Amino acid sequence: MSKKVPAWQAVLRGLGPRGMALRIGAPVLALLISLGITMVLLRVTGADPVSSVQAMVDYGTTPNSVVDILNRATRYYLSAVAVAIGFRMALLNIGVDGQYRLAALLAAALAGALSLPAPFGQILTIVAAMVVGGLWAAIAGVLKVTRGVSEVLSTIMLNSIATGLIAYLLNPKRLAEMRPGSNNIATPQVPSSGRVGALNGALSAIGIDLPGRLYGLLPVAIVVGIVFWVVVNYTRFGFDLKVSGLAPGAAEASGVSAKKMIVVTMVTSGAIAGLIGMPELLGASYEYSLNFPAGLGFTGITVALLGRNHPLGIAFAAVLFAFLDQTSDVLQEVEVPKEIVGVMQGVVVLTVVIVYELVRRFEIRREQRAVAGELATGHDLARAGKGR
Amino acid sequence: MRRGLKVSLVALTGTALTLTAAGCGGKKAATSDQKTVKVGLAFDVGGRGDQSYNDSAARGLERVKKELKVTTEEISAKQDEPDADKESRLRLLAGKGYQMVIGIGFAYTAAVLKVAKDYPNTKFLVVDADQCKVSGANVLGACFSEEQGSYLVGAAAALKSKTGTIGFIGGVNVPLIHKFEAGYDAGAKKVKPGIKVLPGKYLTQPPNFDGFKNPALGSEAAQGQLDQGADVIYHAAGGAGLGVIKTVGAAGKWAIGVDSDQYAQPALAAVKNQILTSMVKRVDLSVYDFVKSVGDGTFKAGTKQYNLANDGVGFAVSGGHMDDIKAQLDDLKAQIVAGKIVVPTE
Known part of the structure; x- marks a missing residue:
């Protein structure tokens, strides 16, 4: 256990302290520190930190905001899970952004052309998006195992290629339709039989009344989270995934094909990435247009880091980020530039990452000291063993 | 195990936030003073300080x-x-009791229409x-x-060009910017049929809207067109156009600004003598007209066209570089206003 894991790998894989006290202490400490830094930052920009935070909380808890935050968190969550799958085996899929945008565009074009009875159109659209996302990610995986191309470089390039490809395809001559005089370009609208209704109806049946439209596909994110947790912890694939990340040599020796794992992981990550755009496409916009949310893939990287690659951790991180993004507008009202929210998010992630790593190292050092101390006193570790 | 701690972590932040919030209720300045008329304005990408489109609205x-x-x-x-996001931004303003809410940029259209339904007593303006x-x-x-x-600035570019080659740089490849290019091209060819108008360079492809924001992209594109012999370059690239003007200005060639009278923009003071003119789009006028009409009760729902006839668009003459050709341009303007010249939009 004394083999040193490089800090960046520990950070990406979500390694942290193992002792109970430190597990609770580390995040508490990290959040207190980041809250403190945020307050100081607000003070420095000339605002009253307390009333600024209050304005954010006030606005963030209005029913309209709650719906927006949950919708936003759904997008962030799916994106972060897509990223986290790669992170688990130290595979950096920076290309989630391109994967989900391309998948959303092609799925939107398909859904706009389809007119199937209720569940089939939606299912086909979602499956198509996952296939497109998976295939686009597979390019990077295959390049890595056959040519040794770093997945970081190839996925970044694939993002640019996806942007170009989308610009080419999102054209009245190809997948988009012309709306005279419009500055927007969009794929044909998804017919009403192919849409997913809002969750509000189902929620008001159990007594929760919310305004606006809550994504009908929000439960998909929850299912993805549960499946991710089960697969990682209770399946052969999940075990192979973790081992390949922790100790590639050991994995290889025990018969896990590293190459296969890389491709399979990239494809899975891309398939989940394909889901990111679906709640918005089928539940809100019904078309892929210039206004389709972009850049979610990069938010996902930060959210996954903050959530330590754990399904629940990511859920909290996604909600926290969604809350901060949603309430950034209200800061301008108390004369604080909204960009401060980006700084806050950075502070939170950095503090969490740094505190975890420092605490982890502190714990390792403490254990080593304990072991060294016991060895020096001639204590029989093997016999005393379990009592430590 | 790790799950447990994450729960506690979030609960803790939540508590901390609630506590701080509770600790200082009432400190916030009262914002619901009904006597004052309040106008809320939501900017497009780039925001205040782009020296161009958004700044025109800010003016x-x-x-x-x-x-x-x-x-x-x-x-x-x-x-x-x-x-x-745009919707919740407008909702935030309308919900805070702003009697007038303004969305700058075509991307706000759908959001404004949606929010306006929920706030029938609030007046909304969407520019473009x-x-x-x-x-x-x-x-x-408001449409322009x-x-x-x-x-008109295309005509000016053709008249001022010595090399016989002029250029156009658009921010993002969207139909709105195609209108700028189409008019520029037609105007230049009207006064000098033999002029070479370089194919319009668009800085980014949608959905990447960096082309309205990143001056470095503008600089690079401007250098490219200078290298191809252009000596007058017109930009319709919002904040990214700062890079165009600075690069063209540094090379001693003519730049044509957009939206605001960019000769008068402080951020461009160093190269202002190389700014031939600017295609002025009076977003400021549309904002002013709107607020005024609501104030004196003459507000009319629907759309309002801003064109040469009502000076909603035009060209700037700051710096005096246009003095020798102004008469010629005014003549063209009169012909457009009279409907004798129909300017293409594509």
Whole structure:
């Protein structure tokens, strides 16, 4: 256990302290520190930190905001899970952004052309998006195992290629339709039989009344989270995934094909990435247009880091980020530039990452000291063993 | 195990936030003073300080504040945000009791129409309304004939060019910017049929809207067109156009600004003598007209076209570089206003 894991790998894989006290202490400490830094930052920009935070909380808890935050968190969550799958085996899929945008565009074009009875159109659209996302990610995986191309470089390039490809395809001559005089370009609208209704109806049946439209596909994110947790912890694939990340040599020796794992992981990550755009496409916009949310893939990287690659951790991180993004507008009202929210998010992630790593190292050092101390006193570790 | 700690972590932040919030209730300045008229304005990508499109809107707001004595509030947009963000931004303003809410940029159209339905007592303006179509008894859409103004600066570019080659740089490849290019091209060829207009360079492809924001992209594109022999370059690239003007200015060639009279922009003072003119798009006028009409009760829902005829678009003469050709351009303008010249938009 004394083999040193490089800090960046520990950070990406979500390694942290193992002792109970430190597990609770580390995040508490990290959040207190980041809250403190945020307050100081607000003070420095000339605002009253307390009333600024209050304005954010006030606005963030209005029913309209709650719906927006949950919708936003759904997008962030799916994106972060897509990223986290790669992170688990130290595979950096920076290309989630391109994967989900391309998948959303092609799925939107398909859904706009389809007119199937209720569940089939939606299912086909979602499956198509996952296939497109998976295939686009597979390019990077295959390049890595056959040519040794770093997945970081190839996925970044694939993002640019996806942007170009989308610009080419999102054209009245190809997948988009012309709306005279419009500055927007969009794929044909998804017919009403192919849409997913809002969750509000189902929620008001159990007594929760919310305004606006809550994504009908929000439960998909929850299912993805549960499946991710089960697969990682209770399946052969999940075990192979973790081992390949922790100790590639050991994995290889025990018969896990590293190459296969890389491709399979990239494809899975891309398939989940394909889901990111679906709640918005089928539940809100019904078309892929210039206004389709972009850049979610990069938010996902930060959210996954903050959530330590754990399904629940990511859920909290996604909600926290969604809350901060949603309430950034209200800061301008108390004369604080909204960009401060980006700084806050950075502070939170950095503090969490740094505190975890420092605490982890502190714990390792403490254990080593304990072991060294016991060895020096001639204590029989093997016999005393379990009592430590 | 790790799950447990994450729960506690979030619970803790939540508690901390609630505590701080509870600790200082009532400190916030009262914002619901019903006597003052309040105008809320949401900016497009780039926000205040782009020296161009958004700043034109900001000028309108400043004028409103000074002349009509109203309280104003501004919020800027983030890049790559979905419609829901724009909607909640407008909802935030309308919900805070702003009697007038303004969305700058075509991307706000759908959001304005949606929010306006929920706030029938609030008046809404959307500048550059998409397809120049709005609905609702409390919504006004402002539309601009950018091609007409671009036609005149295109003519100016052709008349001032010594190399016989002129260029156009657009921010993002969207139909709105095609209007600028189409007018520019037609105007240049009208006064000098033999002029070479370089194919329009678009800085980014949608959905990447960096081309309205990143001056480095503008610089690079401008250098490219200078290398191809252009000696007058017109940009329709918002904040990214700063890079165009600075690069063209540094090379001692003519730059043509857009939206605001960029000769007068402090950020461009160093190269202002190389700014031939600017295609002025009076976003400020549309903002002012809107607030004024609501104030004196003459507000009319629907759309309003801003063109050469009502000086909603035009060209700037600051710096005096246009003095020798102004008469010629005014003649073209008169012909467009009279309908003798129809400027293409594509």
